[in-house]
Amino acid sequence: MLSLRVKPIKKPGYYFDQENYYFTNQLVTQWVGLSAARQNLSGEVNVNTLESLVGGELPSGDVIKGLKSATGEMNRRGGYDLTFSAPKSVSYLGLVCEHKEFIDLHLNAVKTVLKLIEKEAAQARKSGKEGMEYEKTGNLCFAAILHDTSRELDPQLHVHALLMNFTERLDGKWRALASDISRNNGTMEWIMDNQIFLGLVYRSEMALGLKEMGLEIEHTGDAHGLFEIKHFDKALLEQISKRRAQVEEHIKGMHSNSLKAYDRATLDSRKSKEMVSPEELRTRWSAESEALGVNPATYLATLKEKTKVSHTPKETMSNNQELDRSVLDAIAHLEEKKLTFTYQEVLQTSLYFSLGEQGFEALMARIDKEIDAQNLIALNTENSSFTTSTLINKEQELIKKIVNFTPQKKGLERNTDKVCKLTDNESIQKAVTQALFNKEGVVRIKQQSATSRELLSTLIDYSQDSKKIRILCPSAYSARTMNKDMTQSAPTLWQWILSIGKQDLCETVAGFNYRHRSEHKLPFFNSKKEREVLIVDESQRLTPDEMNTLLSIADKRSAKVILLEKSQSLSGFKSDIPDLLNKACIKTFEIDDRKAPTTNINLIEEKTIEGRILKTA
Incomplete structure (x- = not known):
């Protein structure tokens, strides 16, 4: 697993504290990268050298300066901590069972990823004819430091790959790593955007190495390829995963299981390590193993034998x-x-x-x-x-479906007084009345806010007297969240009454598609036509197949489809749907539903001619 700490390395000495390496009682460190080689850094990492590099002083005599802030202060980042943690079962075999080949496998897998980062992410900025330019340099400097215990003193092989904040440009000048607020460039920006990919490269190298050792892997059910060694004792795995259990308990209240959430939970739930001697810790690990019937001295042989016995020959493939x-x-x-x-x-x-x-x-x-x-x-x-040719045909089919979607026989009558009572936002008033008055079967409303429910609430209240409203969400989580918001704090009497005894005001697009795919074959189906408004929240998160099925169902029902597209949600999220809708020339309305920033005006006494000034706090 790869976790990122995107903050300056302020205390390099921490990584050399003895509490972090119990196994061999000897710290394993190494300089990695072309920048390190060009600065004559090789072999073990020295704490004094590391502190100098973090301070911007290179062995060559070059000094890496920071950027001046608005106040004139010099701000700089000495480096970044990229942490690679081995699977728990690998840590156990390497540390408790004392098989060094598993430690070497972990270190080599980390180095493979660091070389990939160096090739793809190393960038420096330089002035060009058209302003600031970004140059790929292909060289970085890492201080790789191996630690072997978690904060709960479980066996945990993990490498802190400390990325130093300098690289050599093609003109031979040493400069700080590039960063870019737009996220189109930048070294750490690339690393963060590709965290899942880099983690998969690491795990791929680990899995290949384990296979060569006569072992197999078993996925843990995680979407990002996390695994443990197959046949590893489940009770033992739980026993040596106390720190992981802490993080998972902390994350329950975060309503997310993303990698970012795990990184945040890992930091928030940290505590100081208990201080025990290496001998005492070895004794503890052995006792915990033996209590579960596991003999560390013979456990690797046991796992290999179980793998051999249970191995089912796969289909012979080259x-x-x-x-x-x-x-x-x-x-x-x-x-x-x-x-x-x-x-x-x-x-x-x-x-x-x-x-x-x-x-x-x-x-x-x-x-x-x-x-x-x-x-x-x-x-x-x-x-x-x-x-692909398949996707080109799929896109053309979707565009044709949108263009040929059956228009409404009549739109909802404009009622300016009604919509003005529902919202003070003029752009929402205009978009709601125009979208519902318009006879187009499918329309889009672009929102600026990623969180505001004002547009959705206004659409519901404005049209509920004339149409049956269905609210569709791209995911079960967003549907649950919206149901909770609308039932606990219903903004209107109608929504409150509707919420009584009804749990599914909102449902997922996938669920709607599944339930209504064949409904047009039922008797009296035609009597339901043109009675519905389907409001699709966060439509930019739909897959093309979900959109295709939804439009087919909606067209058969002669329903009005309103696609809500949240512009801010597209930041850092790649979606094909907005571009598809643009190609289909769909009728689009835009609103600004961002909340105005709250400004407190404080009256401050000043010795001026007026005696007072207004200061915005």
Whole structure:
């Protein structure tokens, strides 16, 4: 697992505290990267050298300066902490069972990822003819430091890869790593955007190494490819995962299981380590194992034997056939979710499907063959974005469906007085009346706010007297959240009455599609036509297949479809739906439903001619 701490490394000495390395009683450190080599940094990491680098002083004599703030202060970041944690079962075999090959496997997998980061993410800024430019440098400096215990003193192999904040430009000048507020460039921006991908590369290398040792892996059910060694004792795994249990308990109240949420929960639930001697800790680990019937001295042999006995021969396939299957399955999977996808998404999905079977370099070569054969159709000269003939046909079908969608026989009558009573926001008043008065069967309303419910509430209240309202959400979580909001704090009497004894004011698009796919075949179906308004919240998060099915159902019902698109939610989120709607020239209304910032005006005494000034706090 890869976790990121995006904050300055202020205390380099912490990483050298003895409480962090119990196993060999000797700290394992190493300089990694081309920048390190060019600065004559090799072998073990020295704490004094690390402190100098964090302070911006390089062995070459170059000094990396920070950026001046508005107050004139010099701000700089000395580096970033990228932490790689091994699977618990691997940590146990390496530390408790004392099989050093598992520690080496972990270290080598980390180095593979660091080389990839160096190749893809290393950037520096420079002044060009058209302003500031970003230059890929291909060199970075990492101080890799191995620690071996969690804060609950469980065995936990993890490497702190401390990324130093400098790189050498092509002109030979040493500069700080680039950053970009727009997130289109920048070293740490690339790393953060590709955290899942980098974690998969690490786990792929680990899984391949374990397979070579005669072991198999078992997925833990996580969507990002987390695994443990197959046949590893479940009770023992739980016993040595006390820190993980703390994090999962903390995350229950965060309403998210994303990697960002886990990183946040990991930091928030940290506590100081208990101080015990290495000998006492070894004794504790052995006692915990033996209490569960596990002998650390023979456990690796036991796991290998169980793997050998339970191994079921798979369908005989050559290495090339396995590569073909992994990549083609990945492309087929992406075709179900998207209309376009990036090279990296193909590689990332291929890695997930082939974990423990193929390395990422072999997969890249196989993906390149699909590009050369034009089975992956490039959408730009950089060969970074692709589609397929299947997706081109799907897009054309969707556009045709939107263009030919049955219009309403009549729109809702404009009622200015009514809408003005529902909201003071003039842009919402205008959009609601126009969208419902318009006879187009499908319309879009673009929102600026990612959280405001004012537009949705106004649409419901304005049209509920004339139409049956259905609110559709892209996910079960968003549907549950909206149901909770609307039943606990219903803004109108109608919504409150409607909420009594009814739990599903909102439902998922997938659920609606499933329930109503064949309803048009039922008797009296025509009597229901043109009586509904389907309001789709966060429509930008729908898959093309979900949109296709929804429009087919809605057209058969002659329903009015209003797609709410939240512009702020698109930041950092790639969606094909907005571009598809643009190509279909869908009728679109835009509103500004952002809340005005709260400004407190404080009256401050000043010795001026007026005697007072107004200061905005």
